[in-house]
Amino acid sequence: MSKHDCTVATAAPNFALVKYWGKADDEAMMPAVPSLAITLDGPEIGVRVSVVDGDRDTVTLDGEAVDERWRDRTQSFLDMVRSGTGSSGALSVESTGGVVPAAGLASSAAYFAALSLAVTDLWGLDGDEEAVSDRARRGSVSAARSVPGGYVALDPQEAVDGRLPARTVYPADHWDLAVVVAVVQMGPKDVKSSDGMKRSRETSPYYPEWVRASRDHMTEALEAMKTRDLERLARVAESSCIMMHACAMASDPPVIYMRDGTRELMELVRWMRQQGVGCFYTVDAGPQVKVVCQQEDVERVKEGLDAVSGVRRILVHRPGPGARLVPSHGDS
Numbered sequence: 001m002s003k004h005d006c007t008v009a010t011a012a013p014n015f016a017l018v019k020y021w022g023k024a025d026d027e028a029m030m031p032a033v034p035s036l037a038i039t040l041d042g043p044e045i046g047v048r049v050s051v052v053d054g055d056r057d058t059v060t061l062d063g064e065a066v067d068e069r070w071r072d073r074t075q076s077f078l079d080m081v082r083s084g085t086g087s088s089g090a091l092s093v094e095s096t097g098g099v100v101p102a103a104g105l106a107s108s109a110a111y112f113a114a115l116s117l118a119v120t121d122l123w124g125l126d127g128d129e130e131a132v133s134d135r136a137r138r139g140s141v142s143a144a145r146s147v148p149g150g151y152v153a154l155d156p157q158e159a160v161d162g163r164l165p166a167r168t169v170y171p172a173d174h175w176d177l178a179v180v181v182a183v184v185q186m187g188p189k190d191v192k193s194s195d196g197m198k199r200s201r202e203t204s205p206y207y208p209e210w211v212r213a214s215r216d217h218m219t220e221a222l223e224a225m226k227t228r229d230l231e232r233l234a235r236v237a238e239s240s241c242i243m244m245h246a247c248a249m250a251s252d253p254p255v256i257y258m259r260d261g262t263r264e265l266m267e268l269v270r271w272m273r274q275q276g277v278g279c280f281y282t283v284d285a286g287p288q289v290k291v292v293c294q295q296e297d298v299e300r301v302k303e304g305l306d307a308v309s310g311v312r313r314i315l316v317h318r319p320g321p322g323a324r325l326v327p328s329h330g331d332s
């Protein structure tokens with residue numbers, strides 16, 4: 001057992017350049033496709049888990065009770081991890097920070113990564129990065145990628161006995177890229193990613209082709225990353241993004257995350273690239289646009305995005321270190 005009765009961990013979102021969209025096994029949270037992402041240095045979410053009296057876990061976000069779905073997902077995650085520990089005490093899970101839950105800003109990835117690390121420490125479980133990442137995947141597949149830092153892959157071909165952690169393919173300093181996020185709409189998305197990808201698998205005629213193409217995307221993106229070829233990475237990342245959205249849109253009923261502002265920004269990013277700014281876009285299960293660029297081009301990209309009327313907020317982040325424990329007073 002751990003020496004603590006309270007542990008705090010932090011983690012930040014990761015954004016995929018080769019997208020994960022679809023599970024091979026819902027129960028086992030096994031992705032159907034490989035994905036490649038950048039784990040960022042922020043905005044960090046902090047998760048504090050403490051042992052409490054009583055027989056019920058409590059879950060809060062910035063001091064407020066969370067919605068039912070968030071609570072249920074947290075509860076299932078805690079029950080799953082707890083079942084392997086012999087622990088029976090109730091926990092209080094308090095998270096702080098993050099951006100907008102369920103808005104396509106990967107707050108659930110950061111949350112489950114931090115939660116996985118926190119309960120690992122609290123319950124004295126195997127604390128290897130791989131074990132923590134594999135555990136985080138059971139909460140949300142993309143959360144596995146927020147545990148290691150830098151440029152991170154999650155590839156179901158690497159699963160062994162149902163175990164699949166994400167791994168760092170290149171450390172954060174391999175390539176001086178930045179991610180500039182243009183927030184075009186606050187508030188939760190209409191269709192949660194888990195539901196959207198399930199619907200795509202069950203109804204989209206493009207789903208089989210999406211799964212097939214993702215393997216080529218992964219190979220191509222890894223090669224572009226190795227040689228730090230931004231133009232090559234731009235082409236494959238935008239293609240993965242467009243194919244994911246095309247697959248989702250062709251579902252029945254359609255799953256559409258892009259808004260007018262999203263499309264306007266995508267056009268702008270392509271135009272900026274033609275003007276010689278090394279940048280490309282990616283869009284997840286929400287209307288926000290994430291622009292990947294060289295760190296030296298951040299100001300030019302920000303200026304461009306800022307001029308678009310629908311942009312509510314701009315965030316800039318760099319590749320980061322992955323999930324970390326926050327030492328508490330009294331730790332040596």
Ligand code: DP6
Pocket residue numbers: 015016018019020021035108109139140141142143193194195283284285
């Ligand atoms: C569009 O990891 O949130 O952001 O595994 O069901 O929790 P669950 O889904 P989630 O899906 C993320 C999908 C995506 C693409 C990506 O991050 O690769």
